[in-house]
Amino acid sequence: MKKKLSLVTIVTEGILKEQFSELLQENGASGFTITRAEGQGSRGLRARDWEGPNLRFEAIVSSAAADQILAAVEKKYFESYSVIAWVSKVEVVRGEKFVGEENV
Amino acid sequence: MKKKLSLVTIVTEGILKEQFSELLQENGASGFTITRAEGQGSRGLRARDWEGPNLRFEAIVSSAAADQILAAVEKKYFESYSVIAWVSKVEVVRGEKFVGEENV
């Protein structure tokens, strides 16, 4: 009944909403949740990093899809945008609906 | 000082706020946190699933209460409502206040 999956969380700039929605879906997330967030960084973050609203994306995916999402985020956004991304292990009820065929 | 407990996260439709608040409390959560969320699903979710605001509930509970909460969510809401529920292991400061007598 419960399935072990990966929870990917990404906090990024609000203007990237469409791009990250597409990135998640293209890399194996069948759905995701967005909450509005505010961020603050003091060290090693650019001044503009945390101005304006941020968005916090969450997606439950297979371990393979989590790796794929993180690689895509790193490749496309880390150079030029403010992005934080992390993965944690979770147990999900009806987990099978979060794992697309390409990620089983 | 730190106690290992379960963090239950549930994302569901805003209209179910009262029902899920009751469900959590009836199944061993002494308190919970709610944030407003927006969801999007592309595969296997009904069209209406993610219209309007969603709510993201979080509750710190015992492992037994987590199982009980997930079972109740599955039994009562999965057929007819849009619900995602997952559990992760966390370490909590003053964890004892999150564990009701029935769940020790």
Next chain:
Amino acid sequence: MKKKLSLVTIVTEGILKEQFSELLQENGASGFTITRAEGQGSRGLRARDWEGPNLRFEAIVSSAAADQILAAVEKKYFESYSVIAWVSKVEVVRGEKFVGEENV
């Protein structure tokens, strides 16, 4: 590429925004994310605990910094304020930027 770190989550009263921002930075968090939250407690929480908006802080830090943050929260706020704090293990892309020199 991925680094194992600690995700510290703190839910507290909105009026403590500045204090907790400072507490996090003073104890090793190079940045953090804040989301608005609403809380509800039924057992063992004071009546005023969950009135008005709450804030949910998240910070990715070293394991040592996580312990330091939790100890500071416990020492300064648990007596007189409504605070919940927990830690979970996460894997972070470009984790090195979340670990200050004092916490390596």
